Amino acid sequence: MRGGALAPAEPLPSTRLLAASLKLARGTVVEAYEQLIAEGFLESQRGAATRVASTLSVAAPTRRVLKPTSAGGRCRLPQSSLPEPAARFAQIAREFSPLPAVPFAISVPVGLTAPADIWRRLGNRIRARGAAAPAGYEDPKGALPLREAIAAYVRKSRSVQCDVAQVIITSGTQQGLYLASQVLLGARDEAWVEDPAYRGLTAILENNGRGSAMIRVPVDEEGLDVAAGMRLAPHAKAAFVTPSHQYPLGMPLSMARRSALLGWARTHNAWVVEDDYDSEFRYEGYPFPALQSSDPDRVIYLGTFSKILFPSLRLGYVIAPGDLADAFCGARVLMDRHPPNADQHVLAAFMAQGHLERHIRRVRNVYAEHRAHLIETLGELLPSEIAWVQPGDQGMHLVLWLARALDDREVATLAARAGVAVRAVSPMFSQGNGRPGLVLGFGGFSRTQMEGAARRLAEVIRNAIRRGAKPRRK
Ligand SMILES: Cc1ncc(COP(=O)(O)O)c(C=O)c1O
Structure with missing residues (x-):
């Protein structure tokens, strides 16, 4: 009634029908109807269906457009109705949602590295x-x-x-x-x-x-x-x-x-x-x-x-x-x-x-091999005027720089659709100083998985260039 779904004088279902459809005891529905009658929301006349009170006028509610989230299930309020800090934090939640456990998400411990x-x-x-x-x-x-x-x-x-x-x-x-x-x-x-x-x-x-x-x-x-x-x-x-x-x-x-x-x-x-x-x-x-x-x-x-x-x-x-x-x-x-x-x-x-030190020694060897293999694979798949690797001899990720004409956020979105998880580098820079690049983690995945993902990523990047971006390396 408050939301406008039931208009004044509109008949309600019988208590028996409503109880059956809500899988409630009939007594519960009867009690609810009685309460609403007492509060003036409903009216009932002997021998006729209970109705929404014909004189009822409730303030029109602001219509809430609830959109399903990408995760399904729960609904999202429009941004404009959120308090200012809430809107900011909701944005952070979206930005920081974890990448799926596919190459090149960082720090995914599987197999040898778990x-x-x-x-x-x-x-x-x-x-x-x-x-x-x-x-x-x-x-x-x-x-x-x-x-x-x-x-x-x-x-x-x-x-x-x-x-x-x-x-x-x-x-x-x-x-x-x-x-x-x-x-x-x-x-x-x-x-x-x-x-x-x-x-x-x-x-x-x-x-x-x-x-x-x-x-x-x-x-x-x-x-x-x-x-x-x-x-x-x-x-x-x-x-x-x-x-x-x-x-x-x-x-x-x-x-x-x-x-x-x-x-x-x-x-x-x-x-x-x-x-x-x-x-x-x-x-x-x-x-x-x-x-x-x-x-x-x-x-x-x-x-x-x-x-x-x-x-x-x-x-x-x-x-x-x-x-x-x-x-x-x-x-x-x-x-x-x-x-x-x-x-x-x-x-x-x-x-x-002593397990931690042993684990580090073992994992370090796996990562060293993965890193070398990934650098070599990317070098073979992508011409250096389109994308090139930032050399570094440490860690679990590397940066693949992209030609200036490419939008790294867009490439990351397209890569996700191709089953490849990467983060764009430009948002890590201050405003106006961003350069397009991608962070690629090389821990956790097998050589075959990484080769497949590198091939799909290279295809995404080449397509982006084909769609009109002119490569400019610096
Ligand atoms: C530079 C840097 N600092 C801090 C963190 C946060 O790490 P933690 O998982 O310990 O919160 C990360 C995670 O990726 C990182 O890359």
Whole structure:
């Protein structure tokens, strides 16, 4: 009646019929009708059907056009009816919807790259009894055995200087970045962010009202251009960087730039947030030690198990200097108190028993082979004036640059229709500086799957060129 589906004086079905069609007891429907009669919505006369009250005039509702979502089932309200922040967050949900588990989605652990058997056995045992069994609220910094295992691991593998009190477990680096933005930046503080950068970071700053305080600092072959950062925003409060493997381009931050960055941070009392997301996978030579090792009092180190184990684990860590550890802990408590307990203990045992290091060694060899194979295959399939690979010797993804005339978002959409999952690079740049390219993950899939996907992707790119885009390499 309120929605206008039933007009004044329109007859209603009999209580028996309605009860049968709704599979309710007739008494329930009789009660509902009586209630609506008492409220003046319906009228009934002996011997006649119950009707909508003929005098009923309800305010015409704004018509809601509900569209089915692509996932089917639930309906979506029109954007205009959403509060402003809700509309923004709904857009973020669409942008970040996970790619299907087909090449070249990043971090999909299957077959050789999944820790499946040991993980399952350990999990079953540890969940059944001991610390991973159901318990009350725990330490918001995370489970002590896991924090100890992480402190030992990063000291050894990344030369990070820390003790266990500095380690806070997070639900992945995404949460670490969010916490860092809350803990380090006051309302008017500026922050350096690489250009291009991980959308998971730039979207945080855009959406918590710090968009205009985000100073995008260009990246060249040595990584973040520190001199440019000092020109653009010398008094920034923090710099968010990916020093071991610039995201998405792949180059490490040179030694000279590292010293310049830390020098600036010390002089200006600023903080450096080091996102060390996939540093374990370096294929040629030795990795640079973590930036944190050069100045543990200035650098907040963020690590994740998403790349070395699997992303659905949702476990990562912050290593924060001194008093900041408590600040991160407090910000985390307000968000979700602490990470789920059980998997923390499974992971702690996995690390303590040496499985993590063995897993990394095995997976590193698989990825090194996949990477070389993918570079070779793409080189054979695509002429270099149309698409070319950004060299990089680390990580689980590479960037395939596209000729300037191509729209990388459109190519990504067409690739998805051809069963290939890629992310466009241009949205990772600041407005007006975007270059078309695609991020291709090479973990997790077999050679045959990747060859097939590379062939389909090459076809999509060639078709886009045929449809009118003139290739321009630079
Ligand atoms: C550069 C970078 N930082 C952070 C993350 C987030 O990782 P996590 O799964 O730990 O939240 C990713 C994930 O792809 C990433 O590429």
